[in-house]
Structures are given as C-alpha cells and as structure tokens.
Amino acid sequence: MHLYKLLSRRILIGVGIMGNVFEEVVKEYRLFKNRDVLSPHYLPSELPFREEEIRELSQKIAPVLSGRKPENVFIYGKTGTGKTAVTKKVLSDLNDYARSHNIPAMGIYVNGMRESEHSVLLKLVRHLDPSRDLIGYSTSAVYDKLLELIDGRGLRLVVALDEIDMIKRLRDLIYRLNRANDELERGSISIIGISNNPTFKEQLDARTRSTLCEVELVFPPYNAEQLRIILEQRAQEAFKEGAVAPEAISLAAALAAKHSGDARYALQLLLRAGDIAEEEGAPRVEREHVERARQLVEEEIVYEMVASLPEQHRAVLMALASLKLGKKGVSSFGGEKVVTSGLLYSYYRKVAEDHVLTPVSDRQFREYLNELETYGIISVKTAGKGFRGNTRIVDLNVDPAKLLAVVRRSL
Ligand SMILES: Nc1ncnc2c1ncn2[C@@H]1O[C@H](COP(=O)(O)OP(=O)(O)O)[C@@H](O)[C@H]1O
Ligand SMILES: [Mg+2]
Missing domain, CATH: 3.40.50.300 (P-loop containing nucleotide triphosphate hydrolases)
Incomplete structure (x- = not known):
C-alpha cells in the first residue's frame, strides 16, 4: 500500500502548477500500459491450459x-x-x-x-x-x-x-x-x-x-512452463513493449510453481515487481524486482486469506497472535515463549465470548487448528520432553502484530 502513497506523492510534487494533472499522472507509468490487466478481478479472454x-x-x-x-x-x-x-x-x-x-x-x-x-x-x-x-x-x-x-x-x-x-x-x-x-x-x-x-x-x-x-x-495446479506462458500473455497486455525482462517472467513463473502452481500468486508477483520497478524509475522489470516483490506478495496473500476466513477461525488467530505478543500468561520453556494448544483453547474461548461468538468444543477447535495449518498460517507440533502427555505447541507463521491488526479490522 505504501507504494501507492509514494507514487502519488511524487506525482503531486512533480506536477507543480502547470498543465493538466492527468497528463502527469498518465506519464508517471513508464512501464505499465494497462496495470488493471494484472488485477485478480480481471477476466482474460483466453484461458490457456483450461x-x-x-x-x-x-x-x-x-x-x-x-x-x-x-x-x-x-x-x-x-x-x-x-x-x-x-x-x-x-x-x-x-x-x-x-x-x-x-x-x-x-x-x-x-x-x-x-x-x-x-x-x-x-x-x-x-x-x-x-x-x-x-x-x-x-x-x-x-x-x-x-x-x-x-x-x-x-x-x-x-x-x-x-x-x-x-x-x-x-x-x-x-x-x-x-x-x-x-x-x-x-x-x-x-x-x-x-x-x-x-x-x-x-x-x-x-x-x-x-x-x-x-x-x-x-483443477490441477499449473506447472512452471504453463505459468510462464500465462504470464507472458498477460504481460503483453499489461506492460509496454520491452518493459519486462523475459528472465523476470521466468522467475515469477518458477516461484509460483513452487507456491502450489498458483496463477494468482504469479500475477501478483508481476504486478508488484512492476510497481517496484516503476517506483525506482528502472527502465525494465528485472529478476531482482520480482525477488523483492516476493515478500510483499506473500504478506498480502496471507492477509487477504485471513480476512476471508470464517469468524471462528479468525478468533483462534486473534487469540494466538495476542498470546504471542505476550499479552497473557504464555508458558516460557527453555527461555522460549511457547503457546500450548490447551492455553490457546482457553484464551480462544475468552476472545470468542468477547466478540459475541459461541465458543466451539475442544474437538471442533482442534479441527480449526488442522485447517489453519493446512492454509500454512500456523504450525502445530508435539511438545515433547518437559510437557505433559501429548501437549501440542502452536506457532504462528506470520508476524503477530500485523496479523492482529488485520484480524481486529475484520472480526
Ligand atoms: N489458464 C489461465 N490463463 C490465464 N489466466 C489465468 C488462467 N488461470 C487463472 N488465471 C488467472 O489467475 C488468477 C487466479 O485465477 P482464479 O480463476 O481466480 O483461480 P481460483 O478461482 O482457482 O483460485 C486470475 O487472475 C485469473 O485470471
Ligand atoms: Mg476462485
């Protein structure tokens, strides 16, 4: 998001008092021809491999x-x-x-x-x-x-x-x-x-x-070669001629293939790489821009996913993020702060009630943990030595403060 702010600030400074502001704004895109083509809402006329x-x-x-x-x-x-x-x-x-x-x-x-x-x-x-x-x-x-x-x-x-x-x-x-x-x-x-x-x-x-x-x-996942062709096709509509290095497209395709063959991820990578290249005034979108876009896109996708989860799942995540931030009694083990599933369950119940949700049973709660783990947003492992029986430790795979901000907004 802050990219846009930077962009629009530059636009304002650049314009001064002369001429039509839109001429400057349009000129501002040196690489994009039609940026909207890379948005997830755009419906392409051709769907190769489908x-x-x-x-x-x-x-x-x-x-x-x-x-x-x-x-x-x-x-x-x-x-x-x-x-x-x-x-x-x-x-x-x-x-x-x-x-x-x-x-x-x-x-x-x-x-x-x-x-x-x-x-x-x-x-x-x-x-x-x-x-x-x-x-x-x-x-x-x-x-x-x-x-x-x-x-x-x-x-x-x-x-x-x-x-x-x-x-x-x-x-x-x-x-x-x-x-x-x-x-x-x-x-x-x-x-x-x-x-x-x-x-x-x-x-x-x-x-x-x-x-x-x-x-x-x-629907099977796309492989790297299919993603490359999909991206190439879209890049032709989205960017001016020669504005994207072929190696940048190959890299985005390869990364998306590893990211479970997700075409949306591939397109998002190209979009953000384009934004970064525009922002720094580069003559072309290069591999390096794709590499830098990666972190940004991964965060965006996690946050979109979180916002789209059902309320109960978000309540679980809210409880976990709060515990991780040390707001409540987290057990410390060997100097490391850990959240056991038992602690998380009791804190989740409280969060749910605070948000007028009926807390679910322990069994259903464990099902939620499985689902959140499938989405890749949390990791669950057996605690092992020093803990009772089959105690499980729940870890968050994203920054708790950022996650909390997203969940708060949406709960
Ligand atoms: N075969 C394809 N050719 C071109 N673009 C595609 C193709 N498959 C998916 N996309 C694009 O990738 C993005 C994700 O596709 P989408 O249909 O939303 O996936 P899903 O619904 O399976 O999550 C969309 O922007 C879509 O236009
Ligand atoms: Mg869909």
Whole structure:
C-alpha cells in the first residue's frame, strides 16, 4: 500500500502548477500500459491450459439449453488454478447463448464470502427481478418468491456458488435449492459448487455431499512452463513493449510453481515487481524486482486469506497472535515463549465470548487448528520432553502484530 502513497506523492510534487494533472499522472507509468490487466478481478479472454475444463463444465451444464436439468457439479482445486475464471467464462457464454436463442436458461455467479443461506436466496431473487424489495422477509418467504419467479418463466437456472465453504447455513441452502426441483412445475435449479479446499467435501454431511457432488471436476495446479506462458500473455497486455525482462517472467513463473502452481500468486508477483520497478524509475522489470516483490506478495496473500476466513477461525488467530505478543500468561520453556494448544483453547474461548461468538468444543477447535495449518498460517507440533502427555505447541507463521491488526479490522 505504501507504494501507492509514494507514487502519488511524487506525482503531486512533480506536477507543480502547470498543465493538466492527468497528463502527469498518465506519464508517471513508464512501464505499465494497462496495470488493471494484472488485477485478480480481471477476466482474460483466453484461458490457456483450461480448454479441457471449459469443455467439460459446459458439457455438464448444456442440458439447460434443451430444457433439461443438469446434474450438480462440484469443482475443487488449489487457489489460483483458474476455477473462478473458468466458471465465469462458461456462465457468461451460457447467458449469451440463451439470450441470442431465446431460451429460458440462465447462469448466476455468487461469491460465498460473507454470505448466508438467506443472503444467497435474496441475491438470486434480486438478480431475477431487481425491482423486488424483500428486506425483512423470512428466508422461506424469499425462497417462495424465487420459486415463483422461476416457475413463471419456466427458467432453467444454474447457480454457481464460489468459495462455497464460506457460506453460513450452507446445508440448509443446498437442501432448499435442491428441493426446489421437486416443488417447481416448470424450470429447475442446478448448482455449481466451487472450493479451494480439497478436504472440504469430507467435512460435509452425507446428504449435502451426495446432492452437491453429483459430478466432480478437479483443477490441477499449473506447472512452471504453463505459468510462464500465462504470464507472458498477460504481460503483453499489461506492460509496454520491452518493459519486462523475459528472465523476470521466468522467475515469477518458477516461484509460483513452487507456491502450489498458483496463477494468482504469479500475477501478483508481476504486478508488484512492476510497481517496484516503476517506483525506482528502472527502465525494465528485472529478476531482482520480482525477488523483492516476493515478500510483499506473500504478506498480502496471507492477509487477504485471513480476512476471508470464517469468524471462528479468525478468533483462534486473534487469540494466538495476542498470546504471542505476550499479552497473557504464555508458558516460557527453555527461555522460549511457547503457546500450548490447551492455553490457546482457553484464551480462544475468552476472545470468542468477547466478540459475541459461541465458543466451539475442544474437538471442533482442534479441527480449526488442522485447517489453519493446512492454509500454512500456523504450525502445530508435539511438545515433547518437559510437557505433559501429548501437549501440542502452536506457532504462528506470520508476524503477530500485523496479523492482529488485520484480524481486529475484520472480526
Ligand atoms: N489458464 C489461465 N490463463 C490465464 N489466466 C489465468 C488462467 N488461470 C487463472 N488465471 C488467472 O489467475 C488468477 C487466479 O485465477 P482464479 O480463476 O481466480 O483461480 P481460483 O478461482 O482457482 O483460485 C486470475 O487472475 C485469473 O485470471
Ligand atoms: Mg476462485
């Protein structure tokens, strides 16, 4: 963030009182042609190495175009493997096709972050009829409206629920959306569920799982060579000609390949390397800029991830960061401050209560620790000598003060 501040400060100093300020601001980018192309929200027109996935997904949902209900699809794969981009592309093509052929079929994309059963149903109704104001309606009433709208048009609906693990009362939502197919006289609802978490499916109860996972698509991570080609393509749109050294792109691709084949990480590296090179007035983005961008991007990704976690997970992290900062009685062992899982659990309970959350059971708490460890934000190990039985030590893999600041803002 401070990079932008530096940039804008320089812009202001540079402008003085002459001329149109925007001319100077535009001139300020010596390397970027269109920086937005590297933003995670940009949807590229081409998705190399995902032709197969695009074909499979479109084949699975194609029945909506001939008046039949497709099976529900569950898509999973690590972060940055193109799940969101592919789904958006397929739904957008579906909508274009349905519109131009006058077929009552429609795809709606919903990101599950901070959504609940109620808010998702509300979004679907609003999408189908923006004039309808359903504030204050019960969930059942919103659901009835949704059925009415679908039935009225005989609509075949495909609802993509991205980051599906974040949705509150997901079980009820899936149950309801699926039951709609028994209640509707005309039309149908199919679901595309998307998750970054490979173990999410196992956490679902048997009924939700069998409903949601009628068809499964797994997105594999990209390798270094694929990432290099993806980056090259994007760099051509984002940077002026010759503004990026090929070795800089190769390095970003290699680093992202090690970072579980994450295309988003690769793009972010290139974006920040570009910012750093712009900031220091370098004539070209070099390897060295990518190397320096690395630390920055790793922090950004951790913090974005933390902000997107469910409240309970954030409460656990808040408790751990506070303990690490020595705010509460941390046991000291051999001169080193350590946090045992027992201490963390009791402090977590307090943090949860302070934030009007109901503390979860010890068993569920251990499940949270496993998940946070999977995300790479904490490490858990057995304490060993000097500790009772199977005491576990929980460590934080990021700076506790910075983490605390992020969690506080979002809890
Ligand atoms: N095959 C690809 N070609 C070009 N860009 C891609 C490709 N796959 C992913 N991306 C880009 O990488 C970023 C992450 O992709 P995204 O679809 O959000 O991944 P996921 O949803 O699996 O986490 C996005 O900016 C996306 O545009
Ligand atoms: Mg995604």
